[in-house]
Amino acid sequence: MKLPDLTRYAPLGYSLTLERTLYKFGLLFSGFYSLCFIDRYTRSFNNLRDWENKRYVLREGAVMPDFADLIDTAFIGFALVAAMMLCFIAVHYSYHTQGSRADYLMRRLPDRLELHRRCLTLPILAALGCAVCAFVLLLVYFAIYMLFTPQACLQPEQWYKIWRDFL
Amino acid sequence: MIEIKNLTKTYVGKRALTDVDLRLPGGEIVGLFGENGAGKTTLMKCILGFLPYSGEITLDGEPITRRNIARLSFATCEHSFFPNLTPMAHRDFYAVHFDRFNDKRFHGLMDFFALPKHKPLAAFSTGQKNQFEVIMALSQGADYILMDEPFAGNDIFNREDFYKVLLGILEPNETVLLSTHLIEEVSDFIGRALLLRRGRIVGDVTMDVLEEQGTDLMAYIKDTYHYRADRVSRALDDLTGEGERDDK
Numbered sequence: 189m190k191l192p193d194l195t196r197y198a199p200l201g202y203s204l205t206l207e208r209t210l211y212k213f214g215l216l217f218s219g220f221y222s223l224c225f226i227d228r229y230t231r232s233f234n235n236l237r238d239w240e241n242k243r244y245v246l247r248e249g250a251v252m253p254d255f256a257d258l259i260d261t262a263f264i265g266f267a268l269v270a271a272m273m274l275c276f277i278a279v280h281y282s283y284h285t286q287g288s289r290a291d292y293l294m295r296r297l298p299d300r301l302e303l304h305r306r307c308l309t310l311p312i313l314a315a316l317g318c319a320v321c322a323f324v325l326l327l328v329y330f331a332i333y334m335l336f337t338p339q340a341c342l343q344p345e346q347w348y349k350i351w352r353d354f355l
Numbered sequence: 356m357i358e359i360k361n362l363t364k365t366y367v368g369k370r371a372l373t374d375v376d377l378r379l380p381g382g383e384i385v386g387l388f389g390e391n392g393a394g395k396t397t398l399m400k401c402i403l404g405f406l407p408y409s410g411e412i413t414l415d416g417e418p419i420t421r422r423n424i425a426r427l428s429f430a431t432c433e434h435s436f437f438p439n440l441t442p443m444a445h446r447d448f449y450a451v452h453f454d455r456f457n458d459k460r461f462h463g464l465m466d467f468f469a470l471p472k473h474k475p476l477a478a479f480s481t482g483q484k485n486q487f488e489v490i491m492a493l494s495q496g497a498d499y500i501l502m503d504e505p506f507a508g509n510d511i512f513n514r515e516d517f518y519k520v521l522l523g524i525l526e527p528n529e530t531v532l533l534s535t536h537l538i539e540e541v542s543d544f545i546g547r548a549l550l551l552r553r554g555r556i557v558g559d560v561t562m563d564v565l566e567e568q569g570t571d572l573m574a575y576i577k578d579t580y581h582y583r584a585d586r587v588s589r590a591l592d593d594l595t596g597e598g599e600r601d602d603k
Binding site (some may be wrong): 200203253287288289291293295297298299300302 | 395434475477
């Protein structure tokens, strides 16, 4: 698949290589780091049951910890990558004053949005991309949590509790 | 016409411009002179809207906004191009953003100064960078071309070529406001001189008037600035103690 031409949304003459590399690796590592949820979930799941007579038996009164507690900091990587991308906004603006005062040209263009379009678009899109990836993984992990946790061990209002803690 | 009324600009407690009143009609080449810190650059930046100010600046009666900003271009010794881009990439960018971009003038001037069109500007010499800066200001298709010491770093032959080319290519409606310290060099090329001192306009004269008075620009400027011809010899005397020895 051919990637869209991003140079229209980057400062003129600015190399996006570093940002692109950081973004790709950032997303990759964030995705890996989020797998710590699976580890926590597996351990909590195993605590729900005992091995008796060559089969697993649910402990009486065993309760699965809340999904929000298991998620904990699993998505911190995405937050950091998003924050890093937003820091590039400052880099993009300052690029216009390094080696020349290209900001003078940008500030006297009839299109008043051109400078901001070139400084803001990609970092904001990248940060939104992080948020989307994190949300998709959240849905996947939530589905795993709901599908594999025995109904008797589930506490109510799991979805609501995520946002209650988050907000 | 650019009209400036009661323009005052203050930088953190320091007045850079004080009650500047000025009219720049179309079709003039105006020299803007003044010592370092007189307010020449500040005046241009206020006209372009880069700095907040008090007072009024209008272009044909309208405030200068994004709607009419394309009628002004700017060449600065600080350079307003993108060092990583080639001249052709700049040409493409200007052509997209400035409806009246003059492609013929751009190529003509690039060829005249023998500037490479496909080499990043970062690889240009200082003189070439200055030339390119002015070429873009002249090619933008603006009615008012503001130049802030555009030839700093260029050799004399280069500058003289530029003055000649400029006189040859300017359309009757194009106005140039040229800030420079090269007073004698531009005196045959400008039609009017503006003198700034400590943020105030202290002189505004046409070259025709100076000719009628039988004086030249340098003499006019020295007179307006109350230049003391003996200040150098007096300073040297003070520094070397010659004066004291003479007294004894």
